[in-house]
Amino acid sequence: MKRPKLSTLNHQYKNVGDKLTPFEIYLKYSTEKDISIKQLNNILSQSSNSVKILDIGCGDGSYLLESIPKDSNFEITFLEPSIQLFNKLEKNIQGHENYNSINKTFEEFNLENKEVFDIVLASHLYHFSQSEYPIFLSQLISLLEDSGTLIWIERGIDEITDFKKRFKSKLLPDRYPKDWEPRNYKKALEILKEKSADTKLVLNRSVLKFPYKENLDEVMAIVEFYLNIDWTSIPIEVQNEILKYIEEKKGILKQEEGIIIYKKK
Numbered sequence: 001m002k003r004p005k006l007s008t009l010n011h012q013y014k015n016v017g018d019k020l021t022p023f024e025i026y027l028k029y030s031t032e033k034d035i036s037i038k039q040l041n042n043i044l045s046q047s048s049n050s051v052k053i054l055d056i057g058c059g060d061g062s063y064l065l066e067s068i069p070k071d072s073n074f075e076i077t078f079l080e081p082s083i084q085l086f087n088k089l090e091k092n093i094q095g096h097e098n099y100n101s102i103n104k105t106f107e108e109f110n111l112e113n114k115e116v117f118d119i120v121l122a123s124h125l126y127h128f129s130q131s132e133y134p135i136f137l138s139q140l141i142s143l144l145e146d147s148g149t150l151i152w153i154e155r156g157i158d159e160i161t162d163f164k165k166r167f168k169s170k171l172l173p174d175r176y177p178k179d180w181e182p183r184n185y186k187k188a189l190e191i192l193k194e195k196s197a198d199t200k201l202v203l204n205r206s207v208l209k210f211p212y213k214e215n216l217d218e219v220m221a222i223v224e225f226y227l228n229i230d231w232t233s234i235p236i237e238v239q240n241e242i243l244k245y246i247e248e249k250k251g252i253l254k255q256e257e258g259i260i261i262y263k264k265k
């Protein structure tokens with residue numbers, strides 16, 4: 001069997017020419033972002049009108065921008081290291097006096113930062129390994145005002161988990177052995193609960209509807225997005241197994257996302 005190839009680091013968020021990134025293709029077929037935006041809007045609506053927020057690894061900023069409650073007067077610092085996403089972010093926040101953007105990694109920002117925030121948002125930051133979570137979460141908490149809130153968002157345990165586990169362990173067993181578990185919010189929840197009793201979990205449920213049959217190219221892009229393995233490097237018999245799996249689910253996979261709300265005492 002030929003060796004399946006891991007996709008180039010972070011390729012999921014990179015455009016090739018004027019094409020959509022695999023992440024953007026995935027977004028077209030999932031209800032996750034819409035449901036997540038409603039939920040974050042709900043959470044932010046419970047805070048005062050003029051809080052100071054830090055959004056770490058904010059991408060193009062659209063997630064938080066679309067979640068902000070109407071008539072609020074938030075002061076927001078958007079932090080994003082990727083130059084491509086940062087350029088999009090700058091356009092998205094043009095003309096907003098209360099918004100400020102920084103083109104740095106969290107590590108660079110944290111070294112020189114002296115500010116504290118009412119809310120720190122850390123959503124889907126998969127570039128940090130789980131072994132770094134104890135230190136990373138402590139650093140995030142140290143950026144909070146005394147009664148500030150950390151909002152941590154991470155994948156849940158769902159049919160995507162099953163899909164990833166099944167095919168990643170099959171394709172790259174050395175890297176993903178049978179007992180390997182795809183990343184989810186549980187580890188962060190465990191660490192945060194030990195730090196404060198005032199830690200709440202909210203679950204968002206959504207669905208991913210593959211454009212199965214109508215657009216096989218996009219089905220492959222979504223599979224690559226989740227497996228992080230180049231489709232063309234997958235042996236044909238496993239490609240067929242993947243397509244059969246999707247067909248048996250009638251093209252629909254249930255998704256779960258966890259929002260952890262941690263209040264500093």
Ligand SMILES: C[S@@+](CC[C@H](N)C(=O)[O-])C[C@H]1O[C@@H](n2cnc3c(N)ncnc32)[C@H](O)[C@@H]1O
Nearest residue numbers: 056057058059063081082105106123124125127
């Ligand atoms: C999966 S995206 C999440 C985007 C956004 N937070 C959301 O939930 O829609 C991860 C983001 O983290 C950024 N990132 C990667 N390494 C980072 C680092 N060291 N510090 C801060 N952000 C980082 C990436 O450029 C990307 O925009």
